[in-house]
Amino acid sequence: MVVLEYNQLEELIIRIRDISGFDFSGYARPSLLRRAGRYLAKYDMDLGELLDHIEPGGSLVYELIQELTVNYSEMFRDPEYFKKVRTEVFGYLESYPALRFWVAGCASGEEAFSMAIMLKEAGLLSRSLIYATDLSNKVLTSAREGVFTLGNTRTFSESYMQAGGKHSLSDYYHVAYNQAIISPELRKNIVFSLHDLTGDGVFNEFQFISCRNVMIYFTLELRQQVFRLLYDSLSMLGFLCLGKRETLRYSGLEAHFKVIDSTLNIYQKIK
């Protein structure tokens, strides 16, 4: 284990910004410290060595940014959340002739695939478009391929059933070269694209936004700014879903949302 101190982290943040333009100053320091420490441990180096290695024009800095920002996702993560969306939210969405969903911070796409499966089973997929965005091109490439390791399918299947899945998860993927590949039919309603929540703006209006376990990585100030972006991207009466233990607390927008589920953190924009 390598332990970085706060002042060393600031040095790293400045160095990354000088070389790549990517600015971590709005990222929550306690988490970033942990991630940076784990990065150094993984590659068996100390901060001095890392600073020496990240040079203008080199690719290492981009790999570092990728590792410091990547999120891990899984299919039907928190099954009770998906179940709730199915029972409490879909009924409302049925009244729209066309639906736009945004999975913000989609990582390798599992959340978007899960949403597509649920929409398919609710008979809503054909009139839905899911925008799934992330700031990392690398994870988006993997998401577009729709591939995940076979070893995960058992856990994912259990979660799918717990979420109230109507069929078998294996109906939605095929196996090739020891990998599971999500069926093209589900993927055709998903648009994966590059978007940085901390720098890019509103790009469409949505009836549903899920941004789960992403905002915990931002400072209080940046988090408020990102909440504002999500709020501005939601249509009136649209839904905002956060991670299981995340809340609207300290967002400055608490009064603009109605709580649909206070433990699963599903909110509806009301003004």
Added chain:
Amino acid sequence: MNSAKDESLSLVLIGGSSGSFVIFEDIIKLLRNPVSFAVIFVLHRGKHSSSVLPDLFKTKTDVHMSEPHHLDPITANSIYFALPDYHLLVGKDHRFYYDHTEPDFFSRPSIDATFISAALSGIPVKAAMLFSGSSQDGAEGLKLLAEKGFPTYVQDPESAEFPRMPEEALLKYRQHNLLGEDKFYKTISDLLS
């Protein structure tokens, strides 16, 4: 928002896994309102654990207990419990931060994550303790706390239901104080007074 920062804040950190639940309960019984510090408990819990520890322990103490939210201020005279499936980090702005990076030694929450963040936060640690468990988690964090000059304690592996966790902590750093079976709660009670 930063007015939450109380310069006199100090922390008591308590970590454990298998075999620690009963010890946690007995430690909580020792705490009586008001206490001059914040106590943070990290117990390994399954991802889908739905038990709410403040509810389970509510008859044991009159000190306020909570499973803190992301960004909640850390205040004295409070008992906090790490939630399942998130690491609970201590920020130098005296707030809690959730973290959802990989588990340490298959555990999320991990004891190391909380202990290391506390050691780096600049907030004084009055005592850090590590009890029974069957993983290596906590050893790195407790070592760092000791190296920063904070008082650290491990349950004597001889009397721990699952000795691995205290053993690993002692392997990493031999000078931790031992909490032996004899006067176990008396010693802890003195630390918490």
